[in-house]
Amino acid sequence: MADLGEIEELVLVGAGNMGGAMLSGWVAGGVRREAITVIDPNPSNSIKSLLDRSGIRHHVAPPDNIKAKILVLAVKPQVMYAVLDTLAPVIDENTLVISVAAGKTLTYFEERLGKLAMIRTIPNTPSMVGRGVIGAFANGLVTEVGREKADTLLSAVGQVEWVEKEADIDAVTAISGSGPAYAFYLVECMAEAGRKLGLDEELAMRLARGTVIGAGALMDGSKDDAGTLRKNVTSPGGTTAAALEQLMAEDGLQPVFDRALEAACNRSRELAG
Numbered sequence: 001m002a003d004l005g006e007i008e009e010l011v012l013v014g015a016g017n018m019g020g021a022m023l024s025g026w027v028a029g030g031v032r033r034e035a036i037t038v039i040d041p042n043p044s045n046s047i048k049s050l051l052d053r054s055g056i057r058h059h060v061a062p063p064d065n066i067k068a069k070i071l072v073l074a075v076k077p078q079v080m081y082a083v084l085d086t087l088a089p090v091i092d093e094n095t096l097v098i099s100v101a102a103g104k105t106l107t108y109f110e111e112r113l114g115k116l117a118m119i120r121t122i123p124n125t126p127s128m129v130g131r132g133v134i135g136a137f138a139n140g141l142v143t144e145v146g147r148e149k150a151d152t153l154l155s156a157v158g159q160v161e162w163v164e165k166e167a168d169i170d171a172v173t174a175i176s177g178s179g180p181a182y183a184f185y186l187v188e189c190m191a192e193a194g195r196k197l198g199l200d201e202e203l204a205m206r207l208a209r210g211t212v213i214g215a216g217a218l219m220d221g222s223k224d225d226a227g228t229l230r231k232n233v234t235s236p237g238g239t240t241a242a243a244l245e246q247l248m249a250e251d252g253l254q255p256v257f258d259r260a261l262e263a264a265c266n267r268s269r270e271l272a273g
């Protein structure tokens with residue numbers, strides 16, 4: 001595994017939710033501040049304060065005195081086209097490009113930047129607390145060393161899962177990229193149901209939040225699979241069995257998740273263009 005301290009000429013384009021999370025992970029993990037350049041016309045106050053605190057170079061547009069060894073693209077898919085047009089000054093034939101943009105394919109980037117070593121990734125927001133899940137696919141121009149460096153950078157914010165087919169990234173996006181939103185929605189639904197049972201709204205939310213956080217922590221520390229952990233809660237003839245009977249009625253939530261993840265996967269494919 002490469003060392004974060006050995007990373008050089010790392011250029012981050014877009015320091016929002018995802019770019020900012022990665023930047024924080026790199027700084028905390030030991031990437032040298034001199035090795036990082038951030039390009040963002042309007043970083044948030046928290047990123048501005050990180051940049052000021054750590055003394056990292058910041059530009060509102062690509063400067064012409066740096067060639068990126070690693071270029072991380074973390075702007076919204078909708079502005080990617082315009083951004084790529086501006087990047088020529090910071091790219092040469094040795095630049096390794098890492099995209100975190102949902103949907104945007106390697107072909108899309110190759111058509112605009114030329115044939116370069118490129119990695120398409122899809123992280124998720126728990127990357128902000130170092131607990132992300134990041135799917136990644138490398139094109140044929142990425143060397144073993146390049147892949148190791150990318151793995152090290154991405155591992156600074158979470159668990160990296162490499163896939164063998166680029167098309168799988170759309171499905172990864174549907175599970176782990178968007179997945180935190182499903183977990184948060186679960187909390188919202190549980191809290192609302194508790195409120196309808198007569199609990200104070202804020203108490204219901206504290207109970208729902210704490211339960212999902214605790215269940216995640218339990219799963220994190222356990223060798224048991226999710227099904228076994230569920231069965232451990234479910235006493236025969238008890239309250240959980242009564243609830244699960246409702247949640248699993250007919251085909252249960254599976255068809256809803258099938259439809260939801262298919263919609264996310266299809267949307268990822270649509271964002272390609």
Ligand SMILES: NC(=O)C1=CN([C@@H]2O[C@H](COP(=O)(O)OP(=O)(O)OC[C@H]3O[C@@H](n4cnc5c(N)ncnc54)[C@H](OP(=O)(O)O)[C@@H]3O)[C@@H](O)[C@H]2O)C=CC1
Pocket residue numbers: 013014015016017018019039040041042043044074075076077079083100101102103122123124125177178
């Ligand atoms: N949020 C998520 O859960 C996930 C997001 N992603 C992907 O990450 C990418 C970024 O998303 P997210 O971080 O949520 O978005 P944000 O809007 O939080 O961050 C994007 C940043 O890029 C900045 N920006 C806009 N134009 C430029 C430019 N020309 N040059 C440099 N920076 C620019 C934005 O500034 P301003 O705010 O002023 O526009 C903003 O700071 C997207 O492609 C998304 O698909 C992937 C997985 C999960």
Ligand SMILES: O=C(O)[C@@H]1CCC=N1
Pocket residue numbers: 102173177178
């Ligand atoms: O909703 C989106 O498009 C981005 C990608 C995955 C999570 N957020």
